[in-house]
Amino acid sequence: MGPDMPGSEPRNRADRRRLRTRAALLSAAREVFASQGVDASTIQDITEAADVAKGSFYNHFDSKEAILRAVAEETLAELARALDALTEPMRDDPARVIAVCLRHTLRACIEDPTLGWFVLRAGDVIALGDVALGAYGRRDIRRGIESGRFRFDDVELACTMIGGAADALLRRRLEGALPPDADAALAAHALRLLSVPDADAYAIAGEPLAPIHASGADRV
Amino acid sequence: MGPDMPGSEPRNRADRRRLRTRAALLSAAREVFASQGVDASTIQDITEAADVAKGSFYNHFDSKEAILRAVAEETLAELARALDALTEPMRDDPARVIAVCLRHTLRACIEDPTLGWFVLRAGDVIALGDVALGAYGRRDIRRGIESGRFRFDDVELACTMIGGAADALLRRRLEGALPPDADAALAAHALRLLSVPDADAYAIAGEPLAPIHASGADRV
DNA sequence: GTCAACTCTGACGAACTAGTCATTTATTCC
DNA sequence: GGAATAAATGACTAGTTCGTCAGAGTTGAC
Numbered sequence: 001m002g003p004d005m006p007g008s009e010p011r012n013r014a015d016r017r018r019l020r021t022r023a024a025l026l027s028a029a030r031e032v033f034a035s036q037g038v039d040a041s042t043i044q045d046i047t048e049a050a051d052v053a054k055g056s057f058y059n060h061f062d063s064k065e066a067i068l069r070a071v072a073e074e075t076l077a078e079l080a081r082a083l084d085a086l087t088e089p090m091r092d093d094p095a096r097v098i099a100v101c102l103r104h105t106l107r108a109c110i111e112d113p114t115l116g117w118f119v120l121r122a123g124d125v126i127a128l129g130d131v132a133l134g135a136y137g138r139r140d141i142r143r144g145i146e147s148g149r150f151r152f153d154d155v156e157l158a159c160t161m162i163g164g165a166a167d168a169l170l171r172r173r174l175e176g177a178l179p180p181d182a183d184a185a186l187a188a189h190a191l192r193l194l195s196v197p198d199a200d201a202y203a204i205a206g207e208p209l210a211p212i213h214a215s216g217a218d219r220v
Numbered sequence: 221m222g223p224d225m226p227g228s229e230p231r232n233r234a235d236r237r238r239l240r241t242r243a244a245l246l247s248a249a250r251e252v253f254a255s256q257g258v259d260a261s262t263i264q265d266i267t268e269a270a271d272v273a274k275g276s277f278y279n280h281f282d283s284k285e286a287i288l289r290a291v292a293e294e295t296l297a298e299l300a301r302a303l304d305a306l307t308e309p310m311r312d313d314p315a316r317v318i319a320v321c322l323r324h325t326l327r328a329c330i331e332d333p334t335l336g337w338f339v340l341r342a343g344d345v346i347a348l349g350d351v352a353l354g355a356y357g358r359r360d361i362r363r364g365i366e367s368g369r370f371r372f373d374d375v376e377l378a379c380t381m382i383g384g385a386a387d388a389l390l391r392r393r394l395e396g397a398l399p400p401d402a403d404a405a406l407a408a409h410a411l412r413l414l415s416v417p418d419a420d421a422y423a424i425a426g427e428p429l430a431p432i433h434a435s436g437a438d439r440v
Numbered sequence: 441g442t443c444a445a446c447t448c449t450g451a452c453g454a455a456c457t458a459g460t461c462a463t464t465t466a467t468t469c470c
Numbered sequence: 471g472g473a474a475t476a477a478a479t480g481a482c483t484a485g486t487t488c489g490t491c492a493g494a495g496t497t498g499a500c
Contacts, residue, residue, distance in 0.1 A: 014497050018447070039259035042487060053449040058489070129388070151418075157402065160392050161385035161409055168349070168384025169377075178377060185374075189381055193409055195418060234467050238477065262457065273479040278459070 022060045024050040026074065029067045034117035038068060072126040075118065079105060079131050086210065087136070094144030095196055098137060099187040099204050102166060105132035106183040107209070109170050116174050120167065128170060129163015144194065151195035162190045183209075242280045244270040246294065249287045254337035258288060292346040295338065299325060299351050306430065307356070314364030315416055318357060319407040319424050322386060325352035326403040327429070329390050336394050340387065348390060349383015364414065371415035382410045403429075 028050035032041045043064055047054045061067040083101050090096045105128065109116030119128055133141070138159060144150035152158045169186050172178050187205035192198065248270035252261045263284055267274045281287040303321050310316045325348065329336030339348055353361070358379060364370035372378045389406050392398050407425035412418065 012498070014446070017496075021448080037259075039257075043489090044487075054488095055450065055490080056448055059447065063488095154399070154405075156392075157389075157398060157405055160388045160398070161406070164384040164386070164388025165381035166384070167388065168380045172376075172380050178380070179374070182377065185377055186381070189413055192412055192415075195412075198415060232468075234476070237466075241478080263459090264457075274458095275460080275480065276478050279477065283458090 021050075021052055021056055024052055025057060025060055025067065026071055028052075030071050030075070030118050031114055033068065033071065033121055034114045037121045038064070068122060068125055071118070072122050075115065076126055076131060076134070079108065080134050080136070082108075083132070083134075084136055087140075094140040094147070094149055095191055095194075095200070095204050096207075097140045098133075098144070098190060098194075099207070100209065101132045101137050101140075102162070102187045102190055103183040103205070103209055106166060106170060106173075106186055110173055110183070113174055116170055120171055120174070127163055128166045129159055132166060133159050133163060141194070149196070152193070158193060162193060165189060241270075241272055241276060244272055245277060245280055245287065246291055248272075250291050250295070250338050251334055253288065253291065253341055254334045257341045258284070288342060288345055291338070292342050295335065296346055296351060296354070299328065300354055300356070302328075303352070303354075304356060314360040314367070314369055315411055315414075315420070315424050316427075317360045318353075318364070318410060318414075319427070320429065321352045321357050322382070322407045322410055323403040323425070323429055326386060326390060326393075326406055330393055330403070333394055336390055340391055340394070347383055348386045349379055352386060353379050353383060361414070369416070372413070378413060382413060385409060 025046060029041075029046045032045045032049050036045065041064070043057055044054060046064075046067070047057050057067075061070065083104060086104060087097045087100055090100065109119055109128070119126055119131065138155060141150065141152075141155050141158060145152060145155070166186055169178065169182055173182050184205045188201045191201035191205060196204070245266060249261075249266045252265045252269050256265065261284070263277055264274060266284075266287070267277050277287075281290065303324060306324060307317045307320055310320065329339055329348070339346055339351065358375060361370065361372075361375055361378060365372060365375070386406055389398065389402055393402050404425045408421045411421035411425060416424070
């Protein structure tokens with residue numbers, strides 16, 4: 001287990017130096033991918049943004065795809081952790097869990113456009129639906145269907161459509177084309193898709209959202 | 221007006237030769253873009269697939285973006301024409317128009333995966349939502365809202381979410397992950413988003429779909 | 441202080457790509 | 471048939487990007 005593995009505290013100055021370089025590359029990659037798109041980004045773009053020599057890149061990653069995967073994993077884990085903690089107290093109401101997951105994810109991506117654009121532009125590796133409705137969200141949709149709160153045959157189909165709507169909504173929002181309360185609209189839409197009655201859907205989707213800043217925990 | 225303009229019949233052999241080259245490039249470009257994605261495709265890929273020398277490309281298009289636009293326009297116009305003709309007889313029922321547009325577009329993209337992947341991968345230039353809900357679809361949604369058949373505040377928001385769901389659905393379907401009747405699910409989803417009662421939505425979305433093959437008209 | 445191990449550095453070569461242009465080929469008109 | 475016009479061809483240049491590697495810089499152990 002080298003110094004790269006999460007959880008292993010850097011013991012000495014040498015390890016910290018290595019980690020610093022790696023972290024600079026990861027952070028720069030997220031920004032570059034977000035602003036230019038993955039395909040248009042070159043490894044030089046990343047190393048220049050990280051203020052690191054080109055050769056150093058290959059000390060840490062094999063290719064552009066490798067660092068993309070690493071950034072995506074980091075991002076995904078970070079958001080999933082925050083969502084899980086946030087929805088812990090409302091486990092008994094799947095509708096509320098779904099609404100909060102969707103709204104919180106969307107808001108996080110809107111408040112931090114670098115994060116938002118990265119998620120959109122890393123499309124093949126990470127999808128907004130998978131972030132907001134990852135293992136947990138799917139589980140709650142399944143629970144809702146079993147308990148009769150939701151009505152929908154195919155969980156994957158529902159997740160696909162909700163995720164796609166979330167992606168499109170986020171894109172238009174980041175382009176400045178939609179009202180600020182789009183997150184509530186998305187949540188209401190998802191609940192209606194799952195056959196929650198209109199009145200309930202709007203009520204749940206419109207509840208005030210706990211203002212957490214979970215993603216600030218591991219900003220370097 | 222040169223021989224490139226649609227509608228002007230090629231008069232002589234020289235014009236036909238030029239048109240043949242241009243058509244070969246357009247068709248090859250659609251296939252190459254569909255199979256590799258736009259960014260990964262080079263102009264050489266296109267000319268090789270078209271069995272045409274590299275220099276010839278620049279007799280017809282200025283750049284990759286130019287031919288991408290041309291293919292997208294062609295595709296869009298083709299689908300829009302077919303949809304317009306198909307929905308002509310049901311102009312008085314916006315719900316039915318929306319359902320038929322969505323289902324037909326999705327089916328066309330599924331039956332012709334080259335078309336489907338092209339639409340998905342030309343993302344910035346053409347979007348599935350814009351195809352299925354172009355000027356006509358938006359007009360019908362607006363009509364439905366005015367007539368009280370639909371309930372939704374923001375037409376753009378609705379189109380964005382429906383279009384995003386359609387994109388995601390098509391992608392998963394082309395990857396082979398969803399059942400064949402996904403087109404009906406999408407239509408039902410869209411109608412429910414617009415607050416059409418569940419029973420009506422399912423009934424309209426499940427109606428048998430007229431089997432047209434409009435896109436076969438200008439296959440070369 | 442010295443040495444071994446490790447990381448960082450940036451110049452370099454190989455491979456690829458866009459766009460150009462002089463030449464060849466096809467077609468039309470006389 | 472022959473000249474004129476226009477399109478097709480593919481070799482070529484210039485510029486980019488990748489991935490490597492020998493040398494310089496840091497660090498920790500002794």
